[in-house]
Amino acid sequence: MKITFIIEVLVKRAKKKIFHDFITHKGLKTTRQRDVILDAFLSSDRHMSIEDLYLKLRVKHPRIGYATVYRTLKLFAESGIAREIQFGDGQTRYEHVAEGEHHDHLVCTHCGAIIEFENETIEKLQSEVADSYGFIIETHKLELYGICAKCRK
Amino acid sequence: MKITFIIEVLVKRAKKKIFHDFITHKGLKTTRQRDVILDAFLSSDRHMSIEDLYLKLRVKHPRIGYATVYRTLKLFAESGIAREIQFGDGQTRYEHVAEGEHHDHLVCTHCGAIIEFENETIEKLQSEVADSYGFIIETHKLELYGICAKCRK
DNA sequence: GCCAAATATGAAAGTGAATTTCATTAACGA
DNA sequence: TCGTTAATGAAATTCACTTTCATATTTGGC
Numbered sequence: 318m319k320i321t322f323i324i325e326v327l328v329k330r331a332k333k334k335i336f337h338d339f340i341t342h343k344g345l346k347t348t349r350q351r352d353v354i355l356d357a358f359l360s361s362d363r364h365m366s367i368e369d370l371y372l373k374l375r376v377k378h379p380r381i382g383y384a385t386v387y388r389t390l391k392l393f394a395e396s397g398i399a400r401e402i403q404f405g406d407g408q409t410r411y412e413h414v415a416e417g418e419h420h421d422h423l424v425c426t427h428c429g430a431i432i433e434f435e436n437e438t439i440e441k442l443q444s445e446v447a448d449s450y451g452f453i454i455e456t457h458k459l460e461l462y463g464i465c466a467k468c469r470k
Numbered sequence: 471m472k473i474t475f476i477i478e479v480l481v482k483r484a485k486k487k488i489f490h491d492f493i494t495h496k497g498l499k500t501t502r503q504r505d506v507i508l509d510a511f512l513s514s515d516r517h518m519s520i521e522d523l524y525l526k527l528r529v530k531h532p533r534i535g536y537a538t539v540y541r542t543l544k545l546f547a548e549s550g551i552a553r554e555i556q557f558g559d560g561q562t563r564y565e566h567v568a569e570g571e572h573h574d575h576l577v578c579t580h581c582g583a584i585i586e587f588e589n590e591t592i593e594k595l596q597s598e599v600a601d602s603y604g605f606i607i608e609t610h611k612l613e614l615y616g617i618c619a620k621c622r623k
Numbered sequence: 624g625c626c627a628a629a630t631a632t633g634a635a636a637g638t639g640a641a642t643t644t645c646a647t648t649a650a651c652g653a
Numbered sequence: 654t655c656g657t658t659a660a661t662g663a664a665a666t667t668c669a670c671t672t673t674c675a676t677a678t679t680t681g682g683c
Contacts, residue, residue, distance in 0.1 A: 344629085344630085345630070345631085346629085346630055346631065346678075346679050346680070347679080347680095348630090348631060348632080348678070348679075349678090350631080350632070351631090366669095367669085367670080368669085380632095380633080381632090381633085382632065382633040382634070383633085383634095383670095384632075384633065384634080384635095384671080384672085385631080385632060385633070387670070387671075388631085388632090388671095403556065403558055405556050405611075407641090407668075407669070408669075409669080409670080423599075423600065423603055423605050425605075426608060432603055432605070434599055434603070436595060436599055438595055439592055439595050439596070439599075442589060442591055442592050442595070443592070443612075443614055446576075446587055446589055446592075446614070447576065447614055447616065450576055450585055450587070450618070450619060451618070451619030451622065452576050452578075452585070452614065452616055452617065452618050452619060453616045453617045453622065454614050454615070454616040455579060455615050455616040455617070456615045456616070457612070457613060457614045457615060458611065458612070458613045458615070459596075459610070459611070459612045459613075460610060460611045460612075461596055461599070461600055461605065461607050461610045462607070462608050462609045462610060462611070463600065463605055463606045463607040463608040463609070464605065464606045464608070465603070465604070465605050466603060466604030466605060469604065469606065497658090497659085498659070498660085499649080499650050499651070499658085499659055499660065500650075500651095501649075501650070501659090501660060501661080502649090503660080503661070504660090519640095520640085520641080521640085533661095533662080534661090534662085535661065535662040535663070536662085536663095537642085537643085537661075537662065537663080537664095538660080538661055538662070540641070540642075541642095541660085541661090560639080560640070561640075562640085562641080
């Protein structure tokens, strides 16, 4: 438990650095809002929509506008610390990107819970399929929709 | 070639029957528009957006409105002869559903081409993953995004 | 620290696709 | 054929972004 916590802190710090470097590199500016939004994002659920984050922020920072949250999340994605995902419910969500890791999702159609998983073998088979069509994979998306363990009870 | 054609005709006929039965069963009505839209859909590309189909229809049937195409495609999905899919480009597409078959997609990010494929082993692995989380799969979505063979040249 | 130039912000307006409304029209079944 | 019920098409509305624009901040150079 303790080690997990320490790793978490280090990961957050690393992401803040990545984002900060990105901002500097692009000639953009560090602002109070971006810092606040980054903190909120890093300490949030792993799959936040713009609306989710905006509402969460509004409690302590009512002056931060929706457009700023929207633009900042885009920047997170551009800098590599976040990724846009869509589960077909009409909302774009942003998930945390862990260095070098790609995971897929189990989405509960009953309660909306999202479980992440990784499977090497599936990834390998995907590459084989792509190869057989002369196709070069850039990204992929694998989602399993259904009923989660909790909702089955 | 000839056999493929015959199968195609039979499949179309079967789907028309499925849709017609669905309509009857629900106490809905058969209309000229629904027939026309169904014909157009069945003889179309496998991945049509509402807009695509609406424009295609407008040539010969300029009186059919966008809303009718929209509503009819929804009915196709409800009846089981079509399925809604989204490739993240902001348009909902409708693809043909073949009895008992589920396929996945290779989506070219360069030219937009969509290639379908099936892979038993991947499906099996998906079930295993779901099982290990006590999750019951209802549907799934697997898309590989990248550059197709044509665009690589 | 102060200034000028460049970027960021928030409120509001604009977009584009999907969805709904409503007056009118067309099917179905007795 | 008639009456009831559903379908249609045009237009309005909704929804989730996305952009605009006037104002405010940040930053690099004195």
